[in-house]
Amino acid sequence: MSNIELTNVDKYYDKNHVLKNLNLSIADGEFMTLLGPSGCGKTTTLRVVAGLEKPQNGIITMDGKEVVNTKNLFFEDPGKRGLDLVFQSYALWPHMTVFDNVAFGLKVKKESRERTKTMVAGALERMQIGEFSGRYPSELSGGQQQRVAIARAIVSEPKVLLLDEPLSNLDAKLRVEMRTEIKRLHHDLGTTILYVTHDQVEALTMSTRIALFFDGILEQVAPPMELYQNPVSFRAADFIGNPRINFVEGRAKKINEGLQVNSDIGFQTFPGELFTGDMPQENEFDCIIGVRPEKLEIDTTASEGGIPGVIYATQPAGSETTVHVTAGKSRLLVKEIGIKTYSSDEKIWIKTDINKIIVFSKASGRLIKKAILD
Numbered sequence: 001m002s003n004i005e006l007t008n009v010d011k012y013y014d015k016n017h018v019l020k021n022l023n024l025s026i027a028d029g030e031f032m033t034l035l036g037p038s039g040c041g042k043t044t045t046l047r048v049v050a051g052l053e054k055p056q057n058g059i060i061t062m063d064g065k066e067v068v069n070t071k072n073l074f075f076e077d078p079g080k081r082g083l084d085l086v087f088q089s090y091a092l093w094p095h096m097t098v099f100d101n102v103a104f105g106l107k108v109k110k111e112s113r114e115r116t117k118t119m120v121a122g123a124l125e126r127m128q129i130g131e132f133s134g135r136y137p138s139e140l141s142g143g144q145q146q147r148v149a150i151a152r153a154i155v156s157e158p159k160v161l162l163l164d165e166p167l168s169n170l171d172a173k174l175r176v177e178m179r180t181e182i183k184r185l186h187h188d189l190g191t192t193i194l195y196v197t198h199d200q201v202e203a204l205t206m207s208t209r210i211a212l213f214f215d216g217i218l219e220q221v222a223p224p225m226e227l228y229q230n231p232v233s234f235r236a237a238d239f240i241g242n243p244r245i246n247f248v249e250g251r252a253k254k255i256n257e258g259l260q261v262n263s264d265i266g267f268q269t270f271p272g273e274l275f276t277g278d279m280p281q282e283n284e285f286d287c288i289i290g291v292r293p294e295k296l297e298i299d300t301t302a303s304e305g306g307i308p309g310v311i312y313a314t315q316p317a318g319s320e321t322t323v324h325v326t327a328g329k330s331r332l333l334v335k336e337i338g339i340k341t342y343s344s345d346e347k348i349w350i351k352t353d354i355n356k357i358i359v360f361s362k363a364s365g366r367l368i369k370k371a372i373l374d
């Protein structure tokens, strides 16, 4: 068992309120990613859990045991919290070889020489750095050093692993490979992982759940595909997804057990089952419709329910094509699989599925109508 629970945690640096009444529960074996823009408090959360920073308020438990309780000024020693860390700056010991850096923790634990060799080799192999075993950190690139730091953290198969942007120094290809390795490691070892990134693709592809932060406040905690399809707010929707979600301004009107919305992508009636608790009081109000680029389709002939539009530009990228379309006053991005060719200014019709459209209140920015999840 290795669950982590943060209750009413506040952290200030002087007068700067960095974590604001944070409540977060990380289940045993979970891969929880802290995601959010730079400066929103991700690293601070990790440091508070690790015991490298003391919060001014709150309780933190690990395995149900308190490691922080500010009421009685209790702060468990970082070394006694049973976790391993990889930080943005991956301090390796410069006077030790890669092998010795990775083996250090095992030596402290008095593992046998044979077993140490096997375990270190396994960790280096997983990070694809076996060949650098005898080198010193100064003889490695930044990305190679970063992988040594991860190998050092995973070699003893810790129950909890805290990773702060561990892939930030890697090139795009290696980053994708390492994502796979870390995800596989999580599967193999069942380690509870608390992972920090500001890269939303990394968060979406690896996590069991994502905690999205803005400015020290949790916006949403949800499994990746729920966060992607039903972001609770306009700004969460805008932060997640590449290419970004389409937003279309509209006017909404409440009708019997439903909502009618009129916008540049047509006139739609949404049934009430998918409403959230954030519906405005007014009978008519301004709204913003959100629709992901891959949930729009292009027809070259007029069809029932098709919304007329005009091609603005087409960007084929081999496996997919991004098409920019003008509909009314709105510019829409459509993502199609494979290579598609349209000519600029060509007249087309756009189709979408109302089950995949989400609607926000313009005044509050909150989600009022959800999508049916894929």
Ligand SMILES: Nc1ncnc2c1ncn2[C@@H]1O[C@H](COP(=O)(O)OP(=O)(O)OP(=O)(O)O)[C@@H](O)[C@H]1O
Pocket: 013, 016, 018, 036, 037, 038, 039, 040, 041, 042, 043, 044, 045, 198
């Ligand atoms: N040791 C410190 N002393 C004072 N302020 C700090 C300290 N560490 C962080 N901060 C401030 O706390 C806020 C949150 O910082 P934090 O490092 O947690 O952000 P982050 O979400 O990890 O950002 P990034 O994605 O850039 O790493 C920032 O405004 C930062 O300037």
Ligand SMILES: [Mg+2]
Pocket: 042, 043, 044, 088, 164
């Ligand atoms: Mg950080």
